[in-house]
Amino acid sequence: MTTLEHQLRDAFGRFDAVDQAPDLLDRIERAVEADERRRLVLRRAMAAGSLAIVIAVGLTLWTLQGGMEMDWWILELITTAVLFAIALLLGPFIRRYGKSYVADVFRANPRTGKSFIVLSDVAYYLIFVAYILLTARFEQSTAWGIFGEVRAAQMQHEAARIGGILAIIGVLHSLNLIVLPIVGRLFTLNLRLDHETLKEGDRD
Numbered sequence: 001m002t003t004l005e006h007q008l009r010d011a012f013g014r015f016d017a018v019d020q021a022p023d024l025l026d027r028i029e030r031a032v033e034a035d036e037r038r039r040l041v042l043r044r045a046m047a048a049g050s051l052a053i054v055i056a057v058g059l060t061l062w063t064l065q066g067g068m069e070m071d072w073w074i075l076e077l078i079t080t081a082v083l084f085a086i087a088l089l090l091g092p093f094i095r096r097y098g099k100s101y102v103a104d105v106f107r108a109n110p111r112t113g114k115s116f117i118v119l120s121d122v123a124y125y126l127i128f129v130a131y132i133l134l135t136a137r138f139e140q141s142t143a144w145g146i147f148g149e150v151r152a153a154q155m156q157h158e159a160a161r162i163g164g165i166l167a168i169i170g171v172l173h174s175l176n177l178i179v180l181p182i183v184g185r186l187f188t189l190n191l192r193l194d195h196e197t198l199k200e201g202d203r204d
Helices: 003-017 024-064 072-105 110-135 152-203
Strands: none
Touching (some): 072 152
């Protein structure tokens, strides 16, 4: 029997001596159930957010058609609530489908990939909050009229707020998809160079 065969036999023998954890199956079942609960909560949140957006848009259009009178600040609050709903719905959606992409890009250094996801989430919410604060109005614009009710000019302004944040996030994520593989490649090359340098130092 060769040395390699002895090593293989010893390795597999150690696996035979390992006892299976008695609660292994229970832990797997609990993990699966927790994952299903998280998905259910996410689906319900997305459904509730989508319903709120539809109601807000329908109420605003009804007001614009003369169905009822609405003060200008009410539409401002509705638009701000819609922006926050979009942020809360879009963030988990991007994170869920972006994990595998980031894992492939940073497969040579998974810790960097996890850190990138966390930092991307922080940047995402900072952009949303900053945009909402910068575009919010605390008094009626003279371009909207002097009557205090919602007018078409204000509707156009609020629609531009929503479209603006969607365009910003879309452009940033498109650039991210293009630039991220380059960054991941550079990280991989740097890691290889560091390993080669360490090996050369050990030889010396």
